[in-house]
Structure formats: structure tokens, C-alpha cells
Amino acid sequence: MTQTLEPQYAISTSDLTKTFxxxxxVDAIDLRVPTGSVFGFLGPNGSGKTTTIRMLxxxxxxxxxxxxxxxxxxxxxxxxxxxKVGALVEGPAFYPYLSGRDNLFRFDSANRDADSKTRAVRxxxxxxxxxxxxxxxxxxxxYSLGMKQRLGIANALLQPRDLLVLDEPTNGLDPQGTxxxxxxxxxxxxxxxxxxxxxxxxxxxxxxxxxxxxMSRGKIVAQGSVExxxxxxxxxxxxxxxxxxxxxxxxxxxxxxAVADGNEVSAVLLPNQIEPERIVEMLVLAxxxxxxxxxxxxTLEDRFVLLTGEGFEVAx
Amino acid sequence: MLAxxxxxxxxxxxxxxxxxATVLPGQGPPxxxxxxxxxxxxxxxxxxxxxxxxxxxxxxxxAGDTIAGEASTGTLRYLLIAPVNRAxxxxxxxxxxxxxxxxxxxxxxxxxxxxxxxxxxxxPVTLLSGNVISIPATLIRILLIGVYVTISLLGLSAxxxxxxTLTVIPxxxxxxxxxxxxxxxxxxxxxxxxxxxxxxxSYYWLGxxxxxxxxxxxxxxxxxxxxxxxxxVIFGALSYSRFTSKDILS
Ligand SMILES: Nc1ncnc2c1ncn2[C@@H]1O[C@H](COP(=O)(O)OP(=O)(O)OP(=O)(O)O)[C@@H](O)[C@H]1O
Ligand SMILES: [Mg+2]
Numbered sequence: 001m002t003q004t005l006e007p008q009y010a011i012s013t014s015d016l017t018k019t020f021x022x023x024x025x026v027d028a029i030d031l032r033v034p035t036g037s038v039f040g041f042l043g044p045n046g047s048g049k050t051t052t053i054r055m056l057x058x059x060x061x062x063x064x065x066x067x068x069x070x071x072x073x074x075x076x077x078x079x080x081x082x083x084k085v086g087a088l089v090e091g092p093a094f095y096p097y098l099s100g101r102d103n104l105f106r107f108d109s110a111n112r113d114a115d116s117k118t119r120a121v122r123x124x125x126x127x128x129x130x131x132x133x134x135x136x137x138x139x140x141x142x143y144s145l146g147m148k149q150r151l152g153i154a155n156a157l158l159q160p161r162d163l164l165v166l167d168e169p170t171n172g173l174d175p176q177g178t179x180x181x182x183x184x185x186x187x188x189x190x191x192x193x194x195x196x197x198x199x200x201x202x203x204x205x206x207x208x209x210x211x212x213x214x215m216s217r218g219k220i221v222a223q224g225s226v227e228x229x230x231x232x233x234x235x236x237x238x239x240x241x242x243x244x245x246x247x248x249x250x251x252x253x254x255x256x257x258a259v260a261d262g263n264e265v266s267a268v269l270l271p272n273q274i275e276p277e278r279i280v281e282m283l284v285l286a287x288x289x290x291x292x293x294x295x296x297x298x299t300l301e302d303r304f305v306l307l308t309g310e311g312f313e314v315a316x
Numbered sequence: 317m318l319a320x321x322x323x324x325x326x327x328x329x330x331x332x333x334x335x336x337a338t339v340l341p342g343q344g345p346p347x348x349x350x351x352x353x354x355x356x357x358x359x360x361x362x363x364x365x366x367x368x369x370x371x372x373x374x375x376x377x378x379a380g381d382t383i384a385g386e387a388s389t390g391t392l393r394y395l396l397i398a399p400v401n402r403a404x405x406x407x408x409x410x411x412x413x414x415x416x417x418x419x420x421x422x423x424x425x426x427x428x429x430x431x432x433x434x435x436x437x438x439x440p441v442t443l444l445s446g447n448v449i450s451i452p453a454t455l456i457r458i459l460l461i462g463v464y465v466t467i468s469l470l471g472l473s474a475x476x477x478x479x480x481t482l483t484v485i486p487x488x489x490x491x492x493x494x495x496x497x498x499x500x501x502x503x504x505x506x507x508x509x510x511x512x513x514x515x516x517x518s519y520y521w522l523g524x525x526x527x528x529x530x531x532x533x534x535x536x537x538x539x540x541x542x543x544x545x546x547x548x549v550i551f552g553a554l555s556y557s558r559f560t561s562k563d564i565l566s
Contacts, residue, residue, distance in 0.1 A: 057397050059564040082399035089397070093390025110398040155394065 007071030010035045010163045010194035011056060015065035018051050025051045027218035028065060033196055033211070037225075038189045040205035041198040043215030044308050049198040050090050052215075053167055057087055070162055083113040087165040092152025096141035100132055100151050103140055108158050126154040131180060145172035153181065157188075164188065166197045170204060182208055202300045216308040233297055235269040237276060239283075240291040247288050254282065263291075317374050318423045324370060325362035325428035329355075329435045346525070354439055355432030356454050360528070362428045363421075363461060367468070367521050371420060372497040375469050378416045379476025380490030382409035383559065387484040387566045402560045406477065410552070413473040414466075421466045425458055447530040457527055464524040464537055471517050471547030472497055478551040481559040484566045517547055 011033035018026040026048040033039045043049050054060040056069055058078040067074040072081040094103045104123045108114045114122075127136045130150040140148065149172050156164055166185075170178045178201075185208055189195055199205050205212070206226075213223040222229060241247050244260040251258040251267055254274060258267035269276065276295045283290055298306070332351045345364050350357040383406075386392035395405060432438070441454045449457070476493040483489050500516045503509055513519055520540035526533045 054393075054563075054565070057393075058399075059393050059396060061561065061563055079399065079401070082397055085397070087397050089393055091390070093394055095389065095391060107394055107398055110395050110400045112400075 006035055007068070008035060009033055009068070010037075010070055011039075011068070011196060013052075013056075013065065013067040016052065016055065016062060016067050017064045018048070018055055018060060019063045024218050026055065029215070029218075029220045031213060031220065032223070033194065035194050036189075036192060037211045038185065038195045038209045039197065039211045039213070040209035041196060041213055041215070042200075042202070042205060042304060043198075044200075047215040047308070048218040049215055050167055053087070053089055053165055053196075053198065057082070057085070057089065057165065059089070083111060083159065084162040085165060086156030086159065086161040086163075087167075088152045088156055088169055089165070089167050091168070091171065092148045092155070094140040094148065094151065097139060099137050099139055100143065100147075100154075101127065101136040103151065104155055104158060107155055111159070114159060122158055126157045129157055129184065130154045131177075146174055146177050149173055150177065153184070161193055163194045163196065166195065168199055169197060170199065170201060178204070202304055206300045214304065214307050221307045222303075229303075230297065232271045233303065234271060235276065236296040236298065237267045237269055237279070237294070238296070239265050239293045241265065241283075241289055242291075243288050246286065247283065250282055250286055250288065251279070254279070269295075317377065318419055321366070321370070321374065321420050321423045322427040324366050324424060325358050326431050328362055328365065329358050329428075329431045333435050350442075351432070352436060354441060355434075355436030356429065356438055356441055356451070356458070358432030358436070359425045359428030359458050360461070362424055363465060363524070364522065366424055367465060367524075368501060368518075369498075371424075371465070371469060372472055373494055374420055375413065375417060375472050376476055376490050376493035376497065379413045379473045380480050380488075380493045381486045382413060382477050383480040384483050384486040384489045385480075387564070388486055390566055392566065393564050396564060403556060406481075406552075406555055406559055409480075410473060410477055413477065414470055417466050417469040417473060421462045421469070425462050429455075429458065443528050443530050444525065445529045449530070457532075460527045460532075460537070461524045464527060464540065465521075467537075467541050467544050468521050471544040471551075474548040474551035474555070475517070478555040478558065481555050481562065515543075517543070519543065 009032050011031055013029055013031045015028045015030065016026060017024060017028050029052065031052070041049055041052075051060065055062050056067055056074060058075045062074065069078065069081040070084055072078065074081075095106065098106065101123055104126060105119065108119055108123065109116065124133070127133050130153050132147065132150050132154060135143070135147060140151065143151065149169065153166070153169055156166070170181050173181060182204065185195055185197065197205070197209070209226060211225050212229055214221050239247065240263055242263055244263055244265055247265050248258055248260055251265070256267050256269065256274065258265055280290070280293060329351065332348065345361055347357045347361045347364065351361055383392070386395060396402065438451065440448050440450050442448050472493065475496060476489065479492045479496075480486070480489040497518065501518045504513055504516045504518050520536055520543060523536035523540060526536045
């Protein structure tokens, strides 16, 4: 029964679907979270991120499709997988009239795998890791939003884990707290823990993630390593010249769509179409005077909006 | 809540003590007329007073809160991913409700004995059958009453546990449990539906007076245990099938 081989994917799903009445909240997703990755799970409000996490952790039943967690099938293998998974789902939740430390004691005693002899040490270590040592004796109903969030992360760290599932972990944290969580995630990742993190804070994700998936209306619209996803990006090119006509002619001869506005020419380079360096070379050879030449990769935010649509209205 | 329970025998004894006048047999709750002659009757009378409404109310609050309370604070999802097996959680919660039933009954009886012996004379007790039994024998009868009433509350605890798996609003589960217990008692008082009476949760609730006869008759204790056990089995199974397949979305 010993598992000699680490599974290739900490989380993998195929056609995973959740329906609420007629709504497909999660619609046939194939998620692949490589072991050891820091995986950013993005998507607008209501796109199905939390619902996916609930299914993976066995809180909600799977309507159709399959999932594995740390190589164990969901839900039949959850008893074996969950002790190795720390999670924060849809915000932290605690017994308000117990102190932070007592709450962690209570959740840890609920886990039959947890050793009661090391409990006090582990609880204090988890509290220290999120900077709550000072406030550990305070009743949770007197905690601020960020303190509860930190306590929720501490709860996920009570045991040595193979996978951390963090649903919006920096929600409500101050800039120091956000930075601390980012550093914490980096240090946990360097210990080899796979981290699955859902967030709206794209700057956060961009800084720490090695892999990404973007959800929109229950479907995954992009997934892969950060490099692969950037390589497949369109680039925006802007050049300023007095000879706009010559520049346009040259670009269209190279098969690039371009438009001129005053003495500014802008064009979009499709993935792997042509290297920007080659364009500069062409322009210089043709003796087209160039005053400025800029290449812009879209920000993660641009890509996010491009993938999930502009609308502010929450999808139904 | 246990403190409020202990108020029942206290209030009852003080009322009898202050009124001074002798209570006539048949006036007020059963045994009330005997309280001023023998303080041990405080415990009996308090139990007769508390069994139909007050005890079921406290059990409904505790049992209705078991699952729905955890669901409403969101702690249920963290317990389940701790991980706690869902069936085991149900058992732990039921045992908790049962422990509360024991505590409630013990509180009521012990307070009754203590306050009764402080305020009134204490002596051998004349049973319903006319025999007189000693103080230690009386205490054993009181213990039997405690066992009897605790068992009576277990079926209600199972019902409350089941209702608690149906909602994320604890007050809803509590209210529903009280309503079911009240409706059963109302049906139990209607002769038109006499056929269903033996199946009502509350059918044997007040049967503990049998324990006050000589020779000691335990037949209603057994019938009650069997009835309560059936409720535990039925609502335990319903809770299990409901809770183990339920989506935890709070
Ligand atoms: N209990 C429920 N009953 C019916 N529909 C639900 C339920 N829970 C979630 N949904 C629906 O499922 C969809 C996905 O919700 P989910 O909570 O997974 O979104 P999310 O991606 O986590 O959003 P957010 O970023 O706001 O947390 C939403 O349209 C929501 O209305
Ligand atoms: Mg969410």
C-alpha cells in the first residue's frame, strides 16, 4: 500500500462538472496541477473557483466527471488524501467564543491523524508562522478580518502538508500581511509543497505562480505554465516615424496588420509570427527613420480581461 | 441552560414554602400536595412539571444546533476537511446531545433533592400504592426516574439531530424540533387518534410515575426504551443518509 511514486499531478480532473439546478457552475473542466507547482487559479466572481475547490475537498458532490487529489480518487480516496492537504475555503471560519489558539486545538483534535502529544508545539509554530503569537489568546470574535485570515492560514499549516489549497488567502490583509503571505507561500513552495491558490489579485499571482489556469463561466479558458502562456501572447508594437507610409508598406509586406495615427504606427504581432528585432532590422535597411520603437507584452490584467470578457455584471 | 433548569425546583419549593397554606391533593401538578410534608417530593414534582415542555425545549436547542450551528458558522467545512468522517461527526454530535440530556436531568433532580431537604422536612416516602419506603430506597427510585427521563429525551435528540442536518439555520432546526414535540403531545391528548398514540415520541414521557409504585413496575421503562430506540434508529438512519450525501455549501 505504500506509495513509492509521487503522483505527477497534485490535482487532476477530467470533465469535472457541478450543476446547481440548470446552471453549470463548473462545466467539464480538465485541471492539471503539477506536483511542486505554485498554481494560480484565476477567474471573475461567480466563475466557479470555490465550487471546484469544494468538490476537490469532498464538501460538494461531483455532478459528473472525475478528480484525483494527491493521486487518490475523489471522493473515495479523500480519507487518505485530506490529512496531507491544508485548505482555506471561501474565507476562514471559527468558533467565535474560543481563542485563536483554542480554535486551532479544536480543529487539530478533529483530525484523527494528528498527534495529540505534539499538538501544542505545532499550534504555536503555526501561529508564529502567520504572526499571531501575540493575539493567540484573544477570542476570535474580537479578531479583525486580516487576523482571522491569518488564523485560517495557520489552520492549514497545522500539519506537514503535501498540498495547500488557498481560496483567496490575501483577502482582507494589509500590505505587510499580503507581502508576508507571499513570502510564506514562496518558502512553503521551496519546501516542495504544491500550492493551489485562487485569487483576484493578479499582481500577486504574477509574482509567485509557476502555473496558471483562468476560469470563466465555469470553463477553463487558459491553462499552462507561466512561460508557455506568455510565449503564446500577442505583442503590441508602437513605432514613431515621419515616414508612416513607408513603414506601413513594409509591415504589410511582412504580413503584419498595422495602422497609422499621426506619425505613430501601431501593430499587433501574433505569437511566433516574427521577432520584433527583425522588424527593426527591416526598417533600418529600408532607411525608414525611426524615432521610437516599443514592444509591449500585455499585462496579466489585460490578458485576464481578454480571456474572461469585459463585462462588470456577474455571470449567472 | 443548566442553570435555568435548576431554577425549576427552586422556584417550585419557594412558592410552596411562601404560600404556607396546605395544598390540597389534586390541586396543581401531581405530588405538589406532598411537597410540604416531605422535601423529597420536590424532585418528583419538578420532573413532572419540566418533562412536557421545558426539558424538550432545552434538548431541542442543543440537538437543533448540532449540525446546523456548525454549518452556519462555516466551521463544518473545516471539520470535514480536517478530516472528520461524516458518520463519526454525527455520532459525536448525538453523544453530545445525549450527554446534555443526562446533565439536564441530573441538574433538575439534584437541585430538587437539595432545595427540598433544605426547605422541608425529609422522611420516608409514601408511594402511590400506599407502601412506605425508606430514604435510601427513595433515592434509588429518584435515580430510576432520572434514567427514565433521560431515555425519554434520546428519541427527541435524534429527531433534533436529523432536523439539524436539513438546514444551515440553527434556530430553524430548534423551532422545528419544538414544534414536532409539541404536536406529538397534542396528538397524544386527542382520543380520536388513539391508534397512533403508542407510536408517539411522548407517549411514555410521563410514565415515570410507575416507578413510584410497589412492587416496582418497570414495564413502562422497557416500553419507553424500545420506543425511544426505534426513534433513534429511524432518525439516526435518516440523518446518516441525509448528511453523508449533503453538499456543504456554507
Ligand atoms: N449553493 C448554491 N446554490 C446555487 N448556486 C450556487 C451555489 N453556490 C454557488 N453557486 C453558483 O455557482 C457559481 C460559481 O460560484 P463560486 O462560488 O464557485 O464562484 P467563485 O469563482 O468562487 O467566485 P468568487 O470569486 O466570487 O469567490 C455562481 O454562479 C454561483 O451563483
Ligand atoms: Mg470564491
